[in-house]
Amino acid sequence: MKHVRFHATTCLFTARALRDFGDGFVAVLLPVYLLALGLTPLEVGVISTASLLGSAFLTIGVGLLGARYGHRPLLLGAASLMIATGVAFAAIDAYALLLVVAFAGTINPSAGSVSVFVPLEHAALTSAVSDADRTKMFARYSLVGALAAAVGALVAGAPDLLARIGVDTLIAIKAMFILYALLGLIGGVFYARIPKRRPVRNARSASALGPSRGIVFRLAALFSFDAFAGGFVVQSLLALWLFERFDLSLAAAGVFFFCSGVLSAFSFPVAAWLSQRIGLINTMVFTHIPSSIALMLAAIAPTLPLALGLLLIRAALSQMDVPTRSSYVMAVVTETERAAAASFTAVPRSLAAAASPAMAGALFAASYQALPLLICGMLKIVYDLLLLTQFRNIRPPEES
Template sequence: MLAGVALASIAIARTGDRIGRRRWYTALFLVMGFAGAAFALTDETWLLVLAALTGTVSTEVVESGPFTSLEQAMLPSAARAVDPTRLFGTYNTVATLAGSLGALAAGLVAVLDVEPQRLLLAYAVVAVAGAILTLGLSDAVESVAGSRRAPLQRSRGIVRRLSGLFALDSFGGGFVTQAFIAYWFTETYGTTPETLGVVFFALGLLQSVSFQVAVRLAGRFGLLNTMVFTHLPSNLLLALIPFAPTQLAAFALLLTRSALSQMDVPTRQAYVVGIVDPEERTAAAAYTNTARYVTRPLGPLVAAPILAVSLGAPFVIGGALKSAYDLALYAAFKRRPPRWTDQSAE
């Protein structure tokens, strides 16, 4: 799946504007339909591998592969009169809430007398519906100049630096995946799956609210300041979790951290497409997102042997790496505001 996401994202970075954002978007939904049908209807390994390599199968609700790269580029173009940060805040809120509904729908396995695998047909149905909806997108989502130019021009260096920094942040996040957090609570406090389910559902709700709070903070303090100065405290809270004296205190730290940690998502997405020229948005979004996708799985690989030494160490290491990212990002880009005022005419 990771290889597919990376390959599809790079293909979009290089050809997204030349082929057309809408065409790519429609094609992704159609391929997603094939992938969903394959996972629902067959056990043939080669076919499942082919479906995974399409890059349209993702375990993430927010920032889900090549779709996100295209959407990140199209949103500011399609609604130029709307504050881009507000667009991304609403976009991520809807995605998170929809993902929560999808998680609840997984409970249908216990109600319906069907094989769990067959429920993946819903993935294919949603994909076909998405493909139909893309036909209604206007020309506003396209990049006019991008089809005649290389994907990246004067922003090549900026995108490289951002990609490196985002890779560091994502690598740090790989130390503290949801699976690891669940494992840690189970091993440390004997927390039941039912309790963890409630806590993780609460985390999703807090994240949905935090996207809207981030929009308001960005309007007052700026995108970069909101990204860094909400993310940095959340990383410190993350590092404190293994030192919590009780399960309740650990949950409190986790929930507070969650309320802050995702505020950088809509602001980061807006900043990436705001700091480059309009015709560079597709490539900038795709390359920076690819850097995140590729490095995140490395975190668990490095964390695994560390668990034998200290069960709580990944919290501290992850928090430290992500804090280093925040400080480096601020130092490198504090004097680079978005170019929105220069991008009003696309």
């Protein structure tokens, strides 16, 4: 039994690494690619909004269907969609068609855990560990993904390097989208190796929320607020801000986002360690607030080195709530509700955030470049205070 669980976990971790590697370079290349096609900053923001909105609807669907059809076939379907998305972005130049592909596909402008894959992977992984080991497992899962995304961000500089030997930059970026599709194909091979799960007898009740509905809806409301705030500074838009505010090169942006991703990655095991001492909710809140302050200071930084330094401080703190949040949601619901709970609390990472990138794009177009970062930081601090007041007394089993 332990061997089967280890095998499933290894396959899921590997598939997550491949997927996040692709998301890492796509998030940096997306604004460069769209601007090269002649789109405006506002249109770049709208495409980011479309991708997040479409991801939200897909995530709702897989959360409801997870218990009925099992994790493996749905993950294979998502991997197929990733393949189609990469090929379509490489082949299409028209803005309207790109909007459709962004909405229906898996393109991820945030290079984070905003994905149709997330609720299925969370539910599958939680069943493989004990309550005591759950947060550590999510920390390792997040660490693997963040390191892969960091390497992906570094690889985003490849088109600039290829341009030095005569390769057209636009063609090189299109080739990166083909690589994204190939990663989806390889990830699908690993998803296919996940052991089949026994069918649920009462699939209808298992696919819906039950006794934990109230807690999940309250968490979803707060996560919606947090996601709306984060949507102002998704990674593609942060890259756009650096390009326009400081004229940062694509290669330099890749190095910066690599360093940022590495810092975020190694914050995950720290978060697991810290949560054992001060609790999951306290870890989420008291690491998040300083990161928001660093973001707001970066928005008004007069020089590039100072701005990048503050953004790196933010990166070292801002993602420490990722494994703790995932662990907390899985801890406060029953086993049969996990896929649905993961879906209904992951959806805000897309749905509520969907309006923000278009707003940020409009602010960029109106030359209010610092405002999206300031709005994001202020709203996130409000979210943290609300989370602390509402959930500090609702503890997971290992803290009782």
